[in-house]
Amino acid sequence: MRYSHCTPTNSTALSQFWSQVQAQACGCPDPLISDLYAVNICDHIDFPSALASLLGAKLADRSMTESTLNRLVAKCLEDNPAIIEAARTDMLATYERDPACTDFVTPFLFFKGWHALQAYRIAHHLWLNGRRPLAYHVQSRINERFGIDIHPGATIGQGLTIDHGTGIVIGETCIIEDDVSIFQGVTLGGTGKSDGNRHPIIRQGAMIGAGAKILGRLEVGAYARIGAASVVLEDIPAYATAVGNPVRIVKKTLPK
Structure with missing residues (x-):
């Protein structure tokens, strides 16, 4: 990586x-x-x-x-x-x-x-x-x-794409690794915890679909795909495709 x-x-x-x-x-x-x-x-x-x-x-x-x-x-x-x-x-x-x-x-x-x-x-x-x-x-x-709205304390790698962008929120303790794609209306937010690490970690190459809400200190694995309008409250493994509210894994591909 x-x-x-x-x-x-x-x-x-x-x-x-x-x-x-x-x-x-x-x-x-x-x-x-x-x-x-x-x-x-x-x-x-x-x-x-x-x-x-x-x-x-x-x-x-x-x-x-x-x-x-x-x-x-x-x-x-x-x-x-x-x-x-x-x-x-x-x-x-x-x-x-x-x-x-x-x-x-x-x-x-x-x-x-x-x-x-x-x-x-x-x-x-x-x-x-x-x-x-x-x-x-x-x-x-x-x-x-x-x-x-991107908090200046967030940690963001390079090779990021923000497509359209309107309505995106990225919280203070969020970590986004390289080569991530984020679409409009995405929230990388907290769940009400008042201090400490309270926002998601998005691993390299992940794709976050339009309107998805990823909340709390959880991890979206490398090259995972989160479907549009999904609500994610738990870890998503690498190379998985997850959709829905509540989110469910519908596919997992092997790394090339």
């Missing part, structure tokens, strides 16, 4: 990736959209610069300006370059898993699940560095802006 929360990448791979994104954006023939592509992608020398600018614009409000947030995000990316690799890996995963995603430009500019996840990574960095009121502010703006 390659779960390590966030792992740095080498500069050559990152540069090549950003060149691909720019090539896709800067050849746009539509004059009405070309300015949007230029401001957000083509005019930026690298991926960190573009990501800082994008999140600054998305999260700004009357109490914290776009330029202030741009500088804040840029500083977080400078202090923790692994966030950049996680953002890149999340985009690659979205491109690979989402049939609606035909290039890298689309999630970067238009997919709020990807936006919310990258903003969470900034909030999580702030949380771990003792800047908790600021982390809560970013969490609040993610919720207001995207309709997705």
Whole structure:
């Protein structure tokens, strides 16, 4: 398992990736959209610069300006370059898993699940560095802006896809490993326990269907699949498919 929360990448791979994104954006023939592509992608020398600018614009409000947030995000990316690799890996995963995603430009500019996840990574960095009121502010703006509520204390790996995203809730002590897919309306929540580890652990490669509720300190095993609208209150083994309310296992496949 390659779960390590966030792992740095080498500069050559990152540069090549950003060149691909720019090539896709800067050849746009539509004059009405070309300015949007230029401001957000083509005019930026690298991926960190573009990501800082994008999140600054998305999260700004009357109490914290776009330029202030741009500088804040840029500083977080400078202090923790692994966030950049996680953002890149999340985009690659979205491109690979989402049939609606035909290039890298689309999630970067238009997919709020990807936006919310990258903003969470900034909030999580702030949380771990003792800047908790600021982390809560970013969490609040993610919720207001995207309709997705990810606590900055949650631990999330890379290669995550959040498809559609509206109504997703991820609690403070939740652990999500690499290569997980989450659809709209999912709750990874608690059951009323007031302290300690009270949210689910989602193992590598799991898929959580739309509207599923997974509650308490339980474990969804590696590559398990949770059906839409299921309610999960107990552990689900690796490679199992579970559906219903209450959830029941309907299939278990052997690992390849």
